[in-house]
Amino acid sequence: ETGVTQTPRHLVMGMTNKKSLKCEQHLGHNAMYWYKQSAKKPLELMFVYSLEERVENNSVPSRFSPECPNSSHLFLHLHTLQPEDSALYLCASSQDRGSSYNEQFFGPGTRLTVL
Amino acid sequence: QKEVEQNSGPLSVPEGAIASLNCTYSDRGSQSFFWYRQYSGKSPELIMFIYSNGDKEDGRFTAQLNKASQYVSLLIRDSQPSDSATYLCAVRSGYALNFGKGTSLLVTP
Numbered sequence: 001e002t003g004v005t006q007t008p009r010h011l012v013m014g015m016t017n018k019k020s021l022k023c024e025q026h027l028g029h030n031a032m033y034w035y036k037q038s039a040k041k042p043l044e045l046m047f048v049y050s051l052e053e054r055v056e057n058n059s060v061p062s063r064f065s066p067e068c069p070n071s072s073h074l075f076l077h078l079h080t081l082q083p084e085d086s087a088l089y090l091c092a093s094s095q096d097r098g099s100s101y102n103e104q105f106f107g108p109g110t111r112l113t114v115l
Numbered sequence: 116q117k118e119v120e121q122n123s124g125p126l127s128v129p130e131g132a133i134a135s136l137n138c139t140y141s142d143r144g145s146q147s148f149f150w151y152r153q154y155s156g157k158s159p160e161l162i163m164f165i166y167s168n169g170d171k172e173d174g175r176f177t178a179q180l181n182k183a184s185q186y187v188s189l190l191i192r193d194s195q196p197s198d199s200a201t202y203l204c205a206v207r208s209g210y211a212l213n214f215g216k217g218t219s220l221l222v223t224p
Contacts, residue, residue, distance in 0.1 A: 002160070031210070042119070043159070043203070043214040056211065090158055103149065104212060106158040 003027040004107035006091050012113045013081065021076040021110045023091030030096050032074040033104060034066060037088040049074060050096075081114045088112075117142040117208050121215035129223055134191040136218050138204030141185070148180060148187045149205040153217065159203055163189060194222045 003026045013019050025032060034046040048056035049068040063085075065077040074091055088111055092104040118141040128134045136150075147166045151159035165171045165178040165187065177190040187206075191198055201217040 002158075040216070042216045043212075045211050045213075048210060050210075058211075088158075103161055103164055105161065106151075109158045 002105040002107065004091060004093055004105055006089075006107040006110050008110060009108060010111045010113075012115065013078070014115050015081060015083075017081075018077070018079040020078065021089055021091075021112075023074040023076075023107055025072055025074075025091075025093040025105075025107075027093055027095075027105065029093040029105075030071055031094045031102075032068060032071070033092040033094075034074065034076050035090040035092060035106075037090060037109075039087075043090070046076075078112075081112075083114050086112055086114045117145075117206070117213050119204055119206050119213050119215040121202075121204050121218045123216055124219040125221050126218055127221045127223060128194050130194060130196060132194050134194045134198065134220055134222070136189040136191075136202050136204075136220065138187045138189075138206075138215055139185055140187070140204075140206045140213075142206065142208045142213075143182075143185060145182075145206045145208055147207040148178070149207070149212065150176075150178060150189045151203040151205060151214075153201045153203055155200075191220075194220075196222050196224055198222050 031050045036044045047066045067075040088109045090109045091107040094102040094104045150163040153159045163178045165180045171178045175192045179188045203217045204215040205212040
């Protein structure tokens with residue numbers, strides 16, 4: 001257990017559905033991240049939040065919408081996804097996104113399948 | 116494009132041997148370097164980090180960093196079958212971590 005939890009662990013959705021992924025960290029960290037891991041590809045950073053402010057958005061399609069209501073919780077809202085969006089979605093947190101030296105700790109991930 | 120390159124493997128070593136995993140990176144300004152282990156179907160788990168040139172040892176693991184050559188490696192001594200996993204190299208650039216595709220390690224009994 002890293003202190004970062006994610007729900008649900010598995011999700012199957014159709015292209016017209018709307019769903020949300022939830023992440024919660026119990027480490028007292030100030031920064032939270034969403035990553036996408038597809039087969040045969042490196043982890044891709046999607047969004048970075050620091051103290052509830054979005055500080056990076058790596059050209060992610062608008063069908064992915066993040067929300068960070070407080071420093072412990074992070075959501076990823078999904079709508080009208082495509083089959084190629086099927087992947088493992090990982091949440092991570094770190095003490096402070098501004099420091100070069102802080103380590104990121106990952107949650108268990110949500111395995112998403114889009115039909 | 117800030118790239119992190121790893122040999123995808125699989126790297127196969129016998130139990131008890133030393134496994135050597137290598138990583139190169141393109142951003143010369145990178146300050147910190149991380150090794151994560153990922154078992155199949157699981158999330159990445161941080162096992163080592165290194166910031167300064169030279170070696171850093173933690174139990175059976177040694178991370179080596181050479182910033183002039185833009186090269187970082189991970190040595191696993193006395194490899195065990197439980198070490199079989201994919202090892203991800205991550206390089207920090209700004210506040211993002213850039214990951215390699217990972218090297219698959221198989222330790223055979």
